[in-house]
Amino acid sequence: YKPTSSRCHTMIDPAPERVPVQIITGFLGSGKTTLLNHLLKQPVAQSTAVIINEFGEIGIDHLLVETSTEEMIELNNGCICCTIRGDLADKLGSLAMWLDSGKLPPIEHVVLETTGLADPAPIMHTLMTDPNLLNRYRLHGVVTVVDAIIGSSSLDQHAEARKQVAIADCLMLAKKDLVETHSDWHAYDNLKSRVRHINPRATIHEPEHGKIDANIIFSRYEENAENTFANFSAWLDAAGETDNHQDDHSHDHDHNHKHQHAHGAAGITSFVVELDEPIESDAFNEFLQQLAIEFGEQILRMKGILHVRDMPDRPAVIHGVQHVFFPITWLEHWPDDQRSSKLVFITQDLEPEQIRSRFRERLS
Numbered sequence: 001y002k003p004t005s006s007r008c009h010t011m012i013d014p015a016p017e018r019v020p021v022q023i024i025t026g027f028l029g030s031g032k033t034t035l036l037n038h039l040l041k042q043p044v045a046q047s048t049a050v051i052i053n054e055f056g057e058i059g060i061d062h063l064l065v066e067t068s069t070e071e072m073i074e075l076n077n078g079c080i081c082c083t084i085r086g087d088l089a090d091k092l093g094s095l096a097m098w099l100d101s102g103k104l105p106p107i108e109h110v111v112l113e114t115t116g117l118a119d120p121a122p123i124m125h126t127l128m129t130d131p132n133l134l135n136r137y138r139l140h141g142v143v144t145v146v147d148a149i150i151g152s153s154s155l156d157q158h159a160e161a162r163k164q165v166a167i168a169d170c171l172m173l174a175k176k177d178l179v180e181t182h183s184d185w186h187a188y189d190n191l192k193s194r195v196r197h198i199n200p201r202a203t204i205h206e207p208e209h210g211k212i213d214a215n216i217i218f219s220r221y222e223e224n225a226e227n228t229f230a231n232f233s234a235w236l237d238a239a240g241e242t243d244n245h246q247d248d249h250s251h252d253h254d255h256n257h258k259h260q261h262a263h264g265a266a267g268i269t270s271f272v273v274e275l276d277e278p279i280e281s282d283a284f285n286e287f288l289q290q291l292a293i294e295f296g297e298q299i300l301r302m303k304g305i306l307h308v309r310d311m312p313d314r315p316a317v318i319h320g321v322q323h324v325f326f327p328i329t330w331l332e333h334w335p336d337d338q339r340s341s342k343l344v345f346i347t348q349d350l351e352p353e354q355i356r357s358r359f360r361e362r363l364s
Contacts, residue, residue: 018138019107022217023123025114026145027154027161031174032113034210035145039111042214048109049095051088088112088123089130096136109218110137119160120167121300121322128319128326139319139326143217144168144202148175149182152191155198165195166268166346167301167321168202170216177208198268200238201346228305228317229335235303235344239270268300271352273359275341278309287362288318288325291355296323298350304343312339 026032039045098104114120120142127139144164147154151173154161165171173195179188196204205212284306292299302320306328315334319326345355 018134018136019110020140020218021110021112021127021137022140023112023114023120023142024145025118025120025142025164025168026172026174027147027151027158027164030145030147030151030154031172031210032145035172035174035207035212036111036113038207038210038212039214039217044214044218045109047105047107048111048218049104049107050111050113051091051095052113088126089133092126092133092137096132109140119163121163124167124321125324128321128324134327141169142167143170143172145172145174146191146195148173148179148188148191148206152187152194155194162198162268163300163348165198166348168199171195171199171202171204172212173204173206174210176206199346200270201235226335228329228331232303232305232317232342232344235270236272236342239272239344239346267349268346269348269350269352270344270346271355273343273345273356275307275359275363278307278312278339279341279363281308281310284308284363287358288320290362291358292320292323292325294358295347295350295355298347299323299345300348301346302343304341306341307339315339318343 024032024036036050040048040050092110095104095110099106112123114123124139124142127133127137144167146165151161155165173188173192175182176188179185192204203216205216299320299322302318302325304318306316306318308314308316311330313333315331317329317331345352347355
């Protein structure tokens, strides 16, 4: 179970019924341990596999009942837990084999908890590039825990903390209950505004004492047109999409509509590229590969809805993280008669025009 090349394989149709994987990240001391403890105690978290970097880093010992197999610990709520002592792909591959052999009971979720200094992108890369894992798992989302007391200092001093916020689907502002005694509400409001500024797409939650409804984390994800487009519209709105059909004669001849919203903080910018004409799949796949080679480290995340010439009645959804693009998901239908390809880019220290110019050069 070693990761394959980082080349984009965007036109692969992933297997159905894969186990959703939730990544929980956050800087050192942000409150991941407390949050995870509360999640595991809730009924919806039963039948969850928890994979953490070092077992001693997280205080769930009070939940342990027995060792069920090598390096796997069974918890008294039906969850199982293991540590990463080697490659993540090996661990996920072993988990799949143990499940298939009946050594472990069936699971409904996987939670990957990263170290505080970790960039979550490599974990996402592993899920996106290993063909053995693609058939068994799918990325459900990224939750980033931010310390309400020292979160601003972490963002100031550490690029990893800023990236953890920037790529999140959900932001947890932990330790709000300590603001009164260890900080002040003005600083807290500034932190909240700051993380929203860095990542306007993510939902923000403010758990007290680490308590959060686990349904927020484990909510069932249905890959249908309505839910997918509703989620994608939030990305468009956050990136400054205001009028997809404005009559502006200054647009390029191919009627590309391009919008952007510069967040300023940490050099992070989001913008939209829209293509009115259907794309040709092979040419677009090759184009994305070249884009990843040239700008991969600066593309924090990308999400797109594609109008593919060969399949005009089925929209395609694509995700990317840095230099890796996840295999495409085909939806059953378009939600309305408006059909165009829209891609939202979240980049760091990269001017939108550098991406836009590549689209003009290659796809005009």
